[in-house]
Amino acid sequence: MASPSTRIDDGRDVDSDNSGPMREKLSVLIVDDELLVRKVHERLVSKLEVAKQVQTQTATNGKEALDLHLSGSSFDIILVDLQMPIMDGTEATKELRAMGVESMIVGVTSVDAGADKEAFMEAGLDECLAKPLTADKIKSLVETLEKNK
Numbered sequence: 001m002a003s004p005s006t007r008i009d010d011g012r013d014v015d016s017d018n019s020g021p022m023r024e025k026l027s028v029l030i031v032d033d034e035l036l037v038r039k040v041h042e043r044l045v046s047k048l049e050v051a052k053q054v055q056t057q058t059a060t061n062g063k064e065a066l067d068l069h070l071s072g073s074s075f076d077i078i079l080v081d082l083q084m085p086i087m088d089g090t091e092a093t094k095e096l097r098a099m100g101v102e103s104m105i106v107g108v109t110s111v112d113a114g115a116d117k118e119a120f121m122e123a124g125l126d127e128c129l130a131k132p133l134t135a136d137k138i139k140s141l142v143e144t145l146e147k148n149k
Contacts, residue, residue, distance in 0.1 A: 024053065026142065029068065031059045031092065032081040032108070037131070041079055041108075044135050048142070061085055062092025069096060075103050077141055079133070082109035082120050090123045097124035104145050108133060 026048075030041045038058045045056050057073065059065045061084045078096070082089040093105055107120045107128035121128055127144075129137055 025055065026053070026077070027055045027057075027075045029057050029059065029065060029073075029075040029078045029103075031062060031065045031079065031084070031089070033060050033084040034081075037081070041133055044133060044138055048135060048139055062087030062089060062095070065092050066095055066099070069099060069101060076145060078103050078105045079108050080105060082107055082111055082116065090120050093120070093123035093125055104141065104148075106141060 042056045063086045080089040104126045107125045110131040
Protein backbone atom coordinates (compact mmCIF):
# COMPACT_ATOMS: atom_id res chain seq x y z
CA MET A 1 0.00 0.00 0.00
CA ALA A 2 1.27 3.48 -0.83
CA SER A 3 1.92 5.96 1.90
CA PRO A 4 -0.61 8.79 2.36
CA SER A 5 1.97 11.18 0.87
CA THR A 6 1.53 9.62 -2.57
CA ARG A 7 -2.15 10.17 -3.33
CA ILE A 8 -4.19 12.05 -5.92
CA ASP A 9 -7.86 11.88 -6.80
CA ASP A 10 -7.80 10.99 -10.47
CA GLY A 11 -10.74 8.61 -10.63
CA ARG A 12 -8.72 5.39 -10.88
CA ASP A 13 -7.32 2.60 -8.72
CA VAL A 14 -9.01 3.17 -5.37
CA ASP A 15 -6.70 2.20 -2.50
CA SER A 16 -7.95 -0.17 0.19
CA ASP A 17 -7.76 2.48 2.90
CA ASN A 18 -10.41 4.57 1.07
CA SER A 19 -8.24 7.67 1.03
CA GLY A 20 -8.98 8.08 -2.67
CA PRO A 21 -7.98 6.77 -6.08
CA MET A 22 -4.58 7.31 -7.59
CA ARG A 23 -2.54 6.53 -10.65
CA GLU A 24 -0.34 3.42 -10.54
CA LYS A 25 2.71 4.92 -12.25
CA LEU A 26 3.86 8.21 -13.72
CA SER A 27 6.93 8.39 -15.94
CA VAL A 28 8.47 11.79 -16.68
CA LEU A 29 11.43 12.76 -18.85
CA ILE A 30 13.11 16.06 -17.95
CA VAL A 31 15.18 17.52 -20.80
CA ASP A 32 17.26 20.58 -19.90
CA ASP A 33 20.92 21.50 -20.30
CA GLU A 34 21.17 23.07 -16.84
CA LEU A 35 21.83 20.64 -13.98
CA LEU A 36 20.11 22.82 -11.38
CA VAL A 37 16.94 23.09 -13.47
CA ARG A 38 16.89 19.31 -14.01
CA LYS A 39 17.31 18.70 -10.28
CA VAL A 40 14.56 21.19 -9.34
CA HIS A 41 12.10 19.75 -11.87
CA GLU A 42 12.97 16.21 -10.81
CA ARG A 43 12.38 17.10 -7.17
CA LEU A 44 9.04 18.79 -7.95
CA VAL A 45 7.83 15.77 -9.91
CA SER A 46 8.96 13.24 -7.31
CA LYS A 47 7.30 15.14 -4.45
CA LEU A 48 3.88 15.25 -6.12
CA GLU A 49 1.15 13.09 -4.73
CA VAL A 50 0.17 11.82 -8.18
CA ALA A 51 1.04 8.14 -8.31
CA LYS A 52 2.08 5.12 -6.29
CA GLN A 53 5.27 5.13 -8.33
CA VAL A 54 6.85 8.20 -9.93
CA GLN A 55 9.79 7.59 -12.25
CA THR A 56 11.91 10.39 -13.65
CA GLN A 57 14.73 10.33 -16.16
CA THR A 58 16.80 13.25 -17.32
CA ALA A 59 18.52 14.26 -20.52
CA THR A 60 20.81 17.24 -21.14
CA ASN A 61 19.68 17.93 -24.72
CA GLY A 62 17.15 16.93 -27.36
CA LYS A 63 19.45 14.33 -28.92
CA GLU A 64 19.62 12.44 -25.63
CA ALA A 65 15.81 12.54 -25.42
CA LEU A 66 15.58 11.02 -28.92
CA ASP A 67 18.14 8.37 -28.00
CA LEU A 68 16.08 7.39 -24.95
CA HIS A 69 13.02 6.94 -27.15
CA LEU A 70 15.00 4.90 -29.68
CA SER A 71 16.25 2.65 -26.86
CA GLY A 72 12.65 1.78 -26.02
CA SER A 73 11.93 4.17 -23.17
CA SER A 74 8.49 5.74 -23.04
CA PHE A 75 7.14 8.51 -20.88
CA ASP A 76 3.79 9.93 -19.85
CA ILE A 77 5.13 13.48 -19.81
CA ILE A 78 8.22 14.99 -21.42
CA LEU A 79 9.33 18.36 -20.03
CA VAL A 80 11.64 19.93 -22.61
CA ASP A 81 13.59 23.19 -22.48
CA LEU A 82 13.57 25.45 -25.54
CA GLN A 83 17.22 26.50 -25.62
CA MET A 84 19.75 23.68 -25.39
CA PRO A 85 23.00 22.78 -27.15
CA ILE A 86 23.27 19.93 -29.70
CA MET A 87 19.49 19.78 -30.31
CA ASP A 88 17.09 22.41 -28.97
CA GLY A 89 13.57 21.81 -27.71
CA THR A 90 11.86 22.80 -30.95
CA GLU A 91 13.84 20.34 -33.06
CA ALA A 92 13.58 17.59 -30.44
CA THR A 93 9.80 18.01 -30.29
CA LYS A 94 9.49 17.85 -34.08
CA GLU A 95 11.64 14.72 -34.20
CA LEU A 96 9.77 13.01 -31.35
CA ARG A 97 6.42 13.68 -33.03
CA ALA A 98 7.79 12.46 -36.37
CA MET A 99 8.81 9.24 -34.58
CA GLY A 100 5.22 8.77 -33.43
CA VAL A 101 5.69 9.77 -29.80
CA GLU A 102 2.26 10.44 -28.31
CA SER A 103 3.47 11.46 -24.85
CA MET A 104 2.39 14.81 -23.48
CA ILE A 105 5.28 17.09 -24.49
CA VAL A 106 5.50 20.29 -22.48
CA GLY A 107 7.85 23.09 -23.41
CA VAL A 108 9.52 24.83 -20.49
CA THR A 109 11.20 28.12 -21.24
CA SER A 110 12.29 31.46 -19.86
CA VAL A 111 12.11 33.00 -23.35
CA ASP A 112 9.41 35.63 -23.72
CA ALA A 113 9.84 36.18 -27.47
CA GLY A 114 6.54 35.40 -29.16
CA ALA A 115 8.05 34.03 -32.39
CA ASP A 116 10.27 31.55 -30.54
CA LYS A 117 7.40 30.33 -28.37
CA GLU A 118 5.10 30.12 -31.39
CA ALA A 119 7.61 27.99 -33.32
CA PHE A 120 8.06 25.81 -30.23
CA MET A 121 4.28 25.23 -30.00
CA GLU A 122 4.03 24.55 -33.74
CA ALA A 123 6.68 21.83 -33.36
CA GLY A 124 4.07 19.71 -31.60
CA LEU A 125 3.96 20.74 -27.96
CA ASP A 126 0.85 20.04 -25.94
CA GLU A 127 1.61 23.05 -23.77
CA CYS A 128 4.32 25.64 -23.13
CA LEU A 129 5.04 26.82 -19.59
CA ALA A 130 7.24 29.58 -18.27
CA LYS A 131 10.12 28.82 -15.94
CA PRO A 132 10.19 28.29 -13.08
CA LEU A 133 7.89 25.29 -12.89
CA THR A 134 5.93 24.84 -9.71
CA ALA A 135 4.29 21.83 -8.09
CA ASP A 136 0.88 23.26 -9.04
CA LYS A 137 1.87 23.54 -12.72
CA ILE A 138 3.07 19.94 -12.79
CA LYS A 139 0.00 18.69 -10.93
CA SER A 140 -2.16 20.48 -13.51
CA LEU A 141 -0.28 18.66 -16.30
CA VAL A 142 -0.98 15.30 -14.66
CA GLU A 143 -4.67 16.20 -14.30
CA THR A 144 -4.80 17.13 -18.00
CA LEU A 145 -3.07 13.87 -18.87
CA GLU A 146 -5.69 11.91 -16.94
CA LYS A 147 -8.59 13.74 -18.59
CA ASN A 148 -7.22 12.96 -22.05
CA LYS A 149 -6.85 9.20 -21.47
